[in-house]
Amino acid sequence: MNLYETTYILNPQSDDATLDRQVKAVNDIIVNNGGKIVHEDRVGTRRMAYEIKDLAQGYYTSTYFEGPGQLPRLLDRHFRLEDQCLRHLTILYEGSVERLKERPEISDVPADRRRPGPPVRQPAPTGPPDADSRRPAEPELTESEDIDQPDTVDSAAPAPEAEDLAPESETLSEETSTDVETSQPAAEPESDIQSEPLEEDEL
Amino acid sequence: MAEYRKRRMYGGRRRKVCRFCENRIDYIEYKDERLLRRFVTERGKMVPRRISGNCAIHQRKLTRAIKRARHLAIMPFVSESYR
Numbered sequence: 038m039n040l041y042e043t044t045y046i047l048n049p050q051s052d053d054a055t056l057d058r059q060v061k062a063v064n065d066i067i068v069n070n071g072g073k074i075v076h077e078d079r080v081g082t083r084r085m086a087y088e089i090k091d092l093a094q095g096y097y098t099s100t101y102f103e104g105p106g107q108l109p110r111l112l113d114r115h116f117r118l119e120d121q122c123l124r125h126l127t128i129l130y131e132g133s134v135e136r137l138k139e140r141p142e143i144s145d146v147p148a149d150r151r152r153p154g155p156p157v158r159q160p161a162p163t164g165p166p167d168a169d170s171r172r173p174a175e176p177e178l179t180e181s182e183d184i185d186q187p188d189t190v191d192s193a194a195p196a197p198e199a200e201d202l203a204p205e206s207e208t209l210s211e212e213t214s215t216d217v218e219t220s221q222p223a224a225e226p227e228s229d230i231q232s233e234p235l236e237e238d239e240l
Numbered sequence: 241m242a243e244y245r246k247r248r249m250y251g252g253r254r255r256k257v258c259r260f261c262e263n264r265i266d267y268i269e270y271k272d273e274r275l276l277r278r279f280v281t282e283r284g285k286m287v288p289r290r291i292s293g294n295c296a297i298h299q300r301k302l303t304r305a306i307k308r309a310r311h312l313a314i315m316p317f318v319s320e321s322y323r
């Protein structure tokens with residue numbers, strides 16, 4: 038069994054029922070051929086970088102699944118025959134499954150107008166006090182929880198509220214920091230990277 | 241003295257460090273358009289390693305991610321303004 042990711046673009050001009058049916062058809066192929074769906078991410082309608090079949094927008098769906106090696110070929114065949122499918126790509130998924138499941142809320146958002154870059158990412162850099170909050174940040178958080186609790190016991194009235202608030206904000210910052218890991222690398226360097234390629238282009 | 245030699249070695253500039261190594265990213269997501277945009281010129285061409293400062297491993301992964309993104313119309317082959 039391998040872990041695959043298949044992403045495909047459907048014609049967004051079809052109505053919702055048709056889109057649902059087409060997505061279900063793909064999922065059925067996976068399930069009926071010994072595969073197991075791990076995660077489905079309906080990105081929804083978004084603008085494409087170039088027109089395909091005279092369409093400027095596409096309906097994006099990503100499905101992560103485990104399955105035997107012949108499954109990608111079956112999917113490929115299906116996508117080729119399905120003329121409402123503008124593009125498709127099936128790859129061996131090398132990212133972490135945990136990270137997919139950490140963000141289940143993504144697929145709960147009403148899919149229609151969702152953009153790939155979730156707005157959650159913006160507050161992240163300012164959120165955690167130390168900029169490079171990677172994995173080692175987590176034990177620190179639990180420590181601070183431990184420290185907080187005795188304090189709240191001592192001071193009577195306003196304490197419970199603070200206690201309620203604190204864990205929430207912490208989980209938030211944890212979530213955002215995991216998000217940042219993917220988006221961060223070029224966060225600072227933007228200026229020098231983008232200015233240099235420009236010179237190249239002008240040559 | 242060591243400082244002087246260092247400067248001479250890199251032509252008086254600070255040596256660039258691979259951003260993916262720095263942030264310990266081992267999988268480059270091809271759907272992350274905002275990330276990929278930074279490693280592409282305005283025209284849509286990939287930025288060479290010598291300019292972006294990426295290490296060979298990550299440049300290869302990045303290249304693959306960009307090509308996948310182009311196939312799925314997440315990134316342009318050629319930017320609209322240059323067509």
